[in-house]
Amino acid sequence: MPKITYVAVDGTEQAVEVPLGTSVMRGAVLNDVDGIVAQCGGNAQCATCHVYVDETTLDKLAPAAPEEDEMLDFTACPRRPNSRLSCQLDVTGDLDGLIVHLPERQN
Template identity: 55%
Template sequence: MAKITYIEHDGTEHVVEVKPGLTVMEGARDNGVPGIEADCGGACACSTCHVYVSADWVEKLPERDEMEEDMLDFAYEPDPLRSRLTCQIKVTEALDGLVVTMPERQI
């Protein structure tokens, strides 16, 4: 299991254990973490699972592919370096300790 910290815009933290093979979005959904809506269910067809990855994790994650880059254009206040769609991040043991922060709102 990988322990992932989800931080709401107001600073409320949710530390949950997520099974490898799931996505960071599924980990939030399955544990009732508010702030990640995931309207498309993880198909990378919306931007409602947008988060800001903690700066020290940006280089540790796989790069964004073209589809994720395109969908981030629709996200609320995307950050060119730290924004990610949680449906596109597969959980592995190597992600133990990952910290993500939700934006003020999802669009």
């Protein structure tokens, strides 16, 4: 299983194995990672699973779809060039080693 590292605002890291086909958001929820609210359950309708993808692993991702790109304008913390909705990041073998930083707040 690919390993995803979630980094809290205070720098605490939590590396978890996430099953293939699961979203980065679902991996956080299943492993009790604080900082991912996921109010809409992964439907790209709330932006409460916002993450900042670490610059060193950003190239592992395809560009955001138009729906995700639009929803990123509604995040509680400022949008950055490396902002993504973790519910829209499906875990594949290529994402092994992905690092995401959690924002200060989600809503």
